[in-house]
Amino acid sequence: MNNKLLTVTVPCYNSQDYMRNCIDSLLTGGDRVEIIIINDGSTDATGRIADEYKEKHPNIVKVVHQENGGHGEGINQGVKHACGKYFKVVDSDDKVSEDFPAFLDALEKCDAAGGVALAVTNSSYAHTDGLGDRSIDYSSVLPKDRIFEWKDTKRFKIYQMLTIHSCTFKTELLKSWHDPLPRKVFYEDNLMICKCLPRVKKMYYFPHDLYRYWIGRPDQSVQETAMMKRYTHQILVTEQSFVACDLDNIEDPMLKKYLKHELFMMFGISIMCARLNNTEETDAALEKMWENCKKHNKKWGNHFRNRTPLFFICIPGKFGRFVSTFLYRCANKVVRFN
Numbered sequence: 001m002n003n004k005l006l007t008v009t010v011p012c013y014n015s016q017d018y019m020r021n022c023i024d025s026l027l028t029g030g031d032r033v034e035i036i037i038i039n040d041g042s043t044d045a046t047g048r049i050a051d052e053y054k055e056k057h058p059n060i061v062k063v064v065h066q067e068n069g070g071h072g073e074g075i076n077q078g079v080k081h082a083c084g085k086y087f088k089v090v091d092s093d094d095k096v097s098e099d100f101p102a103f104l105d106a107l108e109k110c111d112a113a114g115g116v117a118l119a120v121t122n123s124s125y126a127h128t129d130g131l132g133d134r135s136i137d138y139s140s141v142l143p144k145d146r147i148f149e150w151k152d153t154k155r156f157k158i159y160q161m162l163t164i165h166s167c168t169f170k171t172e173l174l175k176s177w178h179d180p181l182p183r184k185v186f187y188e189d190n191l192m193i194c195k196c197l198p199r200v201k202k203m204y205y206f207p208h209d210l211y212r213y214w215i216g217r218p219d220q221s222v223q224e225t226a227m228m229k230r231y232t233h234q235i236l237v238t239e240q241s242f243v244a245c246d247l248d249n250i251e252d253p254m255l256k257k258y259l260k261h262e263l264f265m266m267f268g269i270s271i272m273c274a275r276l277n278n279t280e281e282t283d284a285a286l287e288k289m290w291e292n293c294k295k296h297n298k299k300w301g302n303h304f305r306n307r308t309p310l311f312f313i314c315i316p317g318k319f320g321r322f323v324s325t326f327l328y329r330c331a332n333k334v335v336r337f338n
Contacts, residue, residue, distance in 0.1 A: 004034040005107060006086045007171060009078025011038045011071050015092035016045040023053055025095035025212075027060065032104050034084045035061045038077050041068030072181035072188035079174045085111060086119065087171040089164050089189070090211070097124075099208040107168070110204045116147055117200040119168040121210035135209050136166065142205040149201055150254040156261050162197070164189035165211040173199055182240075186226075186233040190266055194241035197259060198250060231273040231282060235289045238263075238270045242293050247300050267304050 008026050012019055019037075026035050035057075037050040047065055054061045064077050075089055086107060090096060096103075103121060110116050120142060124135045141154040173196060181188045227234070242263060250256040270289065274282040294301030 004084035005032040005104060005111070006088060006168070007034045007036060007078070007082035007084030008088045008090050009036045009038060009075060009082070010090055010092050011040055011074025011078070012042060012046045012050065012092040013040040013068065013071075014042045014044045014046060016042075016049055019046060019049060019092040022090060022092050022095045023061075025097075025100065026090065027057065028096075028098070028100050029104055030101075031059060032108075033060060034082070036078050036081055037061065037063045038074035039063065039065045040070070040074050041066065068184075070182075070184040070186070070188075072185055072191075073183045075189070075192065076180040079171070079177070082171050082175075084171055085115070086168050087174055088168040091213075093214055094165070095212045097208070097210055097212055099206075099210055102208070103206050103210050106204065106206050110147060113147060114202075115170065116202045116204045117170045117173050118196070118203045119206060120162065120166055120203060121168070121206045122208055123163070123165040123211035123213055124209040125213045136160065136163075137207075138166070138205060139207050142203075144205055144207050147202055147204050149203070150252045150258070153254050153258070156258055158261075158265070161262060161265055162193055162258075164192060165213050167193065167196075169196055169200075182236070185236060186230050187237045190262075191237050191241050191244065194244045194259070194262060197255065197262075198245065200255075227273045228276045231270070231277065232285065234266075234270040234273045235285060238266045239289060239292050241266055242300070242304075243296055248297065263304060264307065 010022060023035060026033060039047040039050050050063045054063045062081060064081060066077060079087065107119060120138055122135055122137050126133045136159065138160055141156050141160060143152050181192060245259045245263060247256060247259060250259060271286060274286050290301060290305050
């Protein structure tokens with residue numbers, strides 16, 4: 001499968017009920033696409049379904065069967081086996097839109113013009129109940145129809161985070177990593193973004209909803225109860241992302257501004273996931289997070305700890321936990337992020 005334009009890795013764990021919808025959407029890319037299905041120790045029919053696709057589409061589909069290592073290990077294996085010039089992750093319960101072939105056309109044009117390190121697309125978030133659908137659109141901050149650099153971008157709004165759903169990276173950039181994503185840790189895709197963006201110079205923006213992300217399944221990692229239970233995962237990923245961004249060594253002012261935005265949101269999510277548990281133990285875990293960040297870089301650790309919105313949701317004790325939980329409930333009613 002050499003000379004593929006795009007490798008798409010699909011990490012799967014017990015995905016038999018929805019993975020076909022995902023893979024079928026990717027097959028619309030034809031022979032320009034390499035699809036790597038990672039069967040992450042599934043106990044249902046996921047492995048068999050993956051092998052069926054490989055048998056039907058031997059020039060497009062690869063399958064990797066592995067012991068359960070989590071989503072991050074699925075990405076690690078995808079990068080390891082990737083042959084495409086560009087690399088994207090699509091989760092098995094999501095899909096790409098009918099704009100996928102047009103996106104590949106745009107990617108080909110970029111590659112013919114010398115290539116980019118990152119291609120950004122819009123993504124749509126749909127609730128399984130059919131209510132509260134929304135799109136993350138970057139047209140107000142990124143130039144259209146041309147290759148650009150960070151200096152050409154504008155200030156990102158609070159909801160305009162660059163996520164694994166919106167990003168397609170040059171495979172060469174990912175293969176240059178010397179430290180893989182952590183195994184059996186959730187939310188590690190945020191760490192992937194923070195590892196990659198400081199290496200990105202040239203970019204392209206495809207202003208269409210390419211990625212279709214579904215919210216509302218009870219077993220999703222972004223469900224409130226799951227995020228509360230795994231608050232230590234959020235904290236670990238945020239700490240490692242803080243280190244990976246290495247803000248003191250970022251020279252481009254617009255890249256630094258964006259990374260500060262990304263880290264601000266990650267700290268906020270970590271705080272909210274912990275404080276929803278409403279225990280002294282989670283408060284202590286947050287204080288340890290700030291201590292670790294300040295130990296790595298006191299200036300930037302204090303910068304984020306004392307930034308006004310984070311300062312208020314970090315007020316210690318029961319009153320502080322009440323305030324932060326109240327603000328979370330209000331925000332979730334408006335945005336419906338899980």
